[in-house]
Amino acid sequence: MTSTTPHSSKSGNRTITGILALIPLLASLAVLVWGFFFLRDIQLAKDSNIPQVVTVLMAIVWGVGGVILLFTTANFFIEQLSDAWVRRLQPVLFVGPAILMLVWALVLPTIRTLVLSFYDEGSANFVWFENFKFVFTNDAMLTVFRNNLMWMIFGTIFTVSTGLLIAVLADRSKFESFAKALIFMPMAISFVGAGVIWNFVYAVKPVDAPQIGLLNSIVVFFGGQPQAWTAFFQPWNNFFLIVIVIWLQTGYAMVLFSAAIKGVPSEILEAARVDGATELQLFFRIMIPQIMGTIITVSTTIIIFTLKIFDVVIVMTGGQYGTSVIATEFYRQYFTYNNNGVGSAIAIILLIAVTPVMAYNLRQFAQREVF
């Protein structure tokens, strides 16, 4: 262990060593700031001839090395000070950077967005609740809310029930881990990638040509007409988008349910079996109540997830054909129509929609004994 124990040095020396110890900290700050501008400028420069691999490596060294350097030198400085100051400053060093980052990236923006939502589209005039009034009365916006509601209800119900079904089945199968890995795999795929996968499943060709999309070729095989499932099939086209998210998220639900099922005491199940309960009774009367906590957690997560759904819709339909949702409408208002007021109002509505979950999490936290 290094000789950073402050008690040994005398108070006169301490001031001098304290000042000297500032030097590495200031130097590393300077290096970080220089790196910041350097990285910014080589990326913005049009005629940069630095190979991309070098930029990437430098970026990694700056980002990762910078954090380590800053913490090490700052700590070196702090440990030169008196015990009282160490106790005061060390928590600031440990917790401070993260809190600063959170305040800049999430807390302040929330306040700034709230302010913007009361101004007009150019953020020049204060318009009170006009933006919110527009959002809740505009016909297109009402379709948006209807779609999000569909996403939340059907997305959650199907994800939770399929996840539970698979977890129960896999629990009794010899191929449990293999089956679970297959169901779980889509979680590693991006929404854009999943969009392409399902666009291909839904692909449609003219009636007289052979179908290359799996769904249409099945439909045609059974004598049906090929359809453009995600476009002119309203409002059912939303379901074909929701299927994608069910496909992506069932793995998550399954993993949590699987762990919960294994946690149900086997004595209870055995006792019920001895008493002559059927497997179905076992499932609905014992299993479900035992894992209710997990069901609520999974449902909440998926509800929040579907509330914020964006990538799938933007990739599949671009929000056209009556499939627009809150997050795509937010994007459109801000970046297509440049309407800061309505865009901000939509973001605030998203925030308000998650506050019950936030309140629940905070209440759970308040009951914890760690603090």
Next chain:
Amino acid sequence: MKNKKMLNSLLINGVLAVICLCWTVPTIGLLISSFRDRIDINRTGWWTIFPHKDWVSVEKVKPGPEVDRNQPMTFEGITATFEEFSQGIETKDLRLKWVGNRRVGYLDIQRYGWTAASNFSLENYKQVLAGDDYTATLADGTTVTERGDNMNRAFLNSLAVAIPATVIPISLAAFAAYGFAWMKFPARKMLFALVVALLVVPLQIALVPILRDYVRLDLNGTFLAVWLAHTGFGLPLATYLLFNYMSELPRDILEAAFVDGASHFTIFTKLILPLSVPALASFAIFQFLWVWNDYLVALIFIGASPTNQLLTQRLAEIVGSRGQDWHLLTAGAFITMLLPLAVFFGLQRFFVRGLLAGSVKG
């Protein structure tokens, strides 16, 4: 009794197998298609690579000038006029069709039988990866020159964004989690409540204010912008997960280290970090997949800059501009999935543990 058990297990495994099949077939179809010839993809379904019965062209007959095209002609024992051949004649296992005009056309003889499409190559991958013009050779020998999609570069860009955007939030969060778990300071509980509250905040609310800061700092379009944003958005979950893990480490190890005169910094780096590797790994996988697969943050902070675009952006761009070019879409999609799938199957255990620990994130 034994029979019933067998039947039960058969039923369970059967239903499970059907579900698993439904879950994997879309991805398998994509993978297979990405290796198929660009014209084949658009003409026949990917399942035609499996043996199936279909019309197969066995011979192309080009009759000499001595055959009078204006009189009925006889091929394969079938006599018909040019017009009839032009329409196509079909018997149970034979199909004759005249292709082209009367004078220079030919007769295509097809038989009904077992076949499987087997024209595979890496051409599609080469084209989406290529940065400059790419010359593709088609199945019939002709060539087309098209612009490559530069996914090569986008792949490197995605790495450049994803690695720092994973490591920076983890380092910040690890320090903070230690501070919350093992240090006493004023407002500790309140600050941690802030972290918990921010867990579910939708990131849409932060995009535009951050974008304005970036415009002021001239950061738009750089990787730096994306790292900082991802760091901010990933911190709540990272801090929360790591705090949960660190606060449950046995108290006496730390107290013993304190008695020996170790400082917080030494305890953190020498003792707590090595002990927290499982939790760090879980979150690292989470964050890496999340950043790699992210589209929205990249779309807003990197935007249209062609040299800095990430994989998801390139892919979304092909979807938007050339949504029917399935040979590019399938190969492109698979390139974006390559690394996440490798990480996922290699480190699935850590990933699952992270899911179970952090099920509060929205």
